[in-house]
Amino acid sequence: MRRIAPRPPFSAALSAALLCLALLLIGASLPGKSRARTVEALSVRIQGSINPAQADMLTRAVEQCRTEDYDLLLLSLDTPGGLGQTMREMVQTVLNSPVPVAVWVGPRGARAASAGTFLVASSSVASMSPETTIGSASPVSAGGKEISETMKKKIENDFVSLIRGVASDKGRNVEWYEKAVREAASLSASQAAEKEVIDLLADSPQDLMRQIGERGLPLNGETVTFSPEEYSITSFEPSLRFRIFSWLLHPQIAYLLLLGGIAGLFFELSNPGAVFPGVFGGVCLVLGLYAMAVLPVTVAGLLLIFLSILLFVLELAVTSYGLLTIAGVVSLFFGSILLFNFEYGLGSLPLGTILPTVAVVCACIVFALYLVTRAQLKPRTTGAEAMKGLIGRVTRWEQDRGQIMVRGELWRARSASGAALAPDTTVRVVDIQGLHLMVEPVPSEQEPQEAEKKARSKT
Numbered sequence: 001m002r003r004i005a006p007r008p009p010f011s012a013a014l015s016a017a018l019l020c021l022a023l024l025l026i027g028a029s030l031p032g033k034s035r036a037r038t039v040e041a042l043s044v045r046i047q048g049s050i051n052p053a054q055a056d057m058l059t060r061a062v063e064q065c066r067t068e069d070y071d072l073l074l075l076s077l078d079t080p081g082g083l084g085q086t087m088r089e090m091v092q093t094v095l096n097s098p099v100p101v102a103v104w105v106g107p108r109g110a111r112a113a114s115a116g117t118f119l120v121a122s123s124s125v126a127s128m129s130p131e132t133t134i135g136s137a138s139p140v141s142a143g144g145k146e147i148s149e150t151m152k153k154k155i156e157n158d159f160v161s162l163i164r165g166v167a168s169d170k171g172r173n174v175e176w177y178e179k180a181v182r183e184a185a186s187l188s189a190s191q192a193a194e195k196e197v198i199d200l201l202a203d204s205p206q207d208l209m210r211q212i213g214e215r216g217l218p219l220n221g222e223t224v225t226f227s228p229e230e231y232s233i234t235s236f237e238p239s240l241r242f243r244i245f246s247w248l249l250h251p252q253i254a255y256l257l258l259l260g261g262i263a264g265l266f267f268e269l270s271n272p273g274a275v276f277p278g279v280f281g282g283v284c285l286v287l288g289l290y291a292m293a294v295l296p297v298t299v300a301g302l303l304l305i306f307l308s309i310l311l312f313v314l315e316l317a318v319t320s321y322g323l324l325t326i327a328g329v330v331s332l333f334f335g336s337i338l339l340f341n342f343e344y345g346l347g348s349l350p351l352g353t354i355l356p357t358v359a360v361v362c363a364c365i366v367f368a369l370y371l372v373t374r375a376q377l378k379p380r381t382t383g384a385e386a387m388k389g390l391i392g393r394v395t396r397w398e399q400d401r402g403q404i405m406v407r408g409e410l411w412r413a414r415s416a417s418g419a420a421l422a423p424d425t426t427v428r429v430v431d432i433q434g435l436h437l438m439v440e441p442v443p444s445e446q447e448p449q450e451a452e453k454k455a456r457s458k459t
Helices: 009-029 052-067 084-095 115-122 149-169 174-182 189-194 205-215 240-248 251-270 276-294 299-317 323-338 351-377 444-458
Strands: 039-047 072-078 101-105 111-113 125-128 133-135 186-188 217-219 222-224 231-235 391-398 401-406 409-415 426-433 436-441
Touching: 039 052, 039 205, 052 072, 052 084, 052 240, 072 111, 072 115, 072 205, 084 115, 084 149, 101 111, 101 115, 101 205, 111 115, 115 125, 115 133, 115 149, 115 174, 125 189, 125 205, 133 189, 149 174, 186 189, 205 231, 240 251, 240 276, 251 276, 251 299, 251 323, 251 351, 299 323, 299 351, 323 351, 391 409, 401 436, 409 426
Parallel strands: 039 072, 039 231, 072 101, 101 125, 111 133, 409 436
Antiparallel strands: 133 186, 217 222, 391 401, 391 426, 401 409, 426 436
């Protein structure tokens, strides 16, 4: 019998190493959870109404995630709703983000109403803090009133198709999201988690990151798990441009800037030379008109406001006994009510803002009209008419004419009675004839009284 020679130890070790390498390659190619790694998240806070400034900030945050290689965008949300078009832009930004977007509605007492509901539905990970709410996503017209049935159906169907699509793609409760739009349904955080409207309940962003680490985060085709020590959260710092833009696009701020600009310019036009009201009003008006170009305003509202300006200006030139001013106030009031047309989530300006603002603007305009009227009724202080009643002193006199000193000026004068006057006699100007002042002597006991009256009239 022939004996088989044993394999060399080196050959056996090489075969084992190749087998292990093949198994590792096969395991790496299979989907599943990868080993733990450090996850970096960029945190962005969206608070207040949904407007173009918020959309711009979200776009910049997504771009920063892409350029600085963040693994997750963490969106903290607390909003009553906002502009429908802006909401659509933000949903598109979330859906097309190069990194997963996790939305956390918090802290306690926060809400994701109206437009905020769509952002939650479109997120990669949807979470809420306890004692928060979501829903009430029905579209409303200006002032929060019900809109016509046909228009309501068109808008509702448009929004329903959007929210059903994103909710279905994310594996969430499609029926409830549709109900939120059609019936303005609303849920608490615990109810939302129970009905699979959201994915997680989290007390804080840190708690949310811990839960995401336990369940895994999809990154580049694999699910990454991480421990609480293996993630970091970096806060996104809004730029000064965003802060100014966000402040400027608040509907009440834009409205106050518009009316403040109108009042300032009217005051300057009615009282030229004040300078500050004109400069201040011009700046406010430009900023207000810029905000109006971005916000959804109605043509009727703007026309009524500018009609009120025209009526106030006409009051300066037409004797209407206040009727034009009253018409201007009425036009300004109704223009303010109709000014904004928020088609989704927000109503028009509240009366608590409109009434005091209109009252203050009207008070400024009435005060300017008072100054104009007083200036028109005030006696002339220049020209020939201003000479009547002035007190002077005779410096030289011959027969019925001579020369007098009035206000430090020498004037040719004639006696109104034809009598001769002695030098240093105190006289009063009673009339003007050609280049001569007609004067009469003033009794010595009246001189102090006349001087006092003239001093009061000048002041």
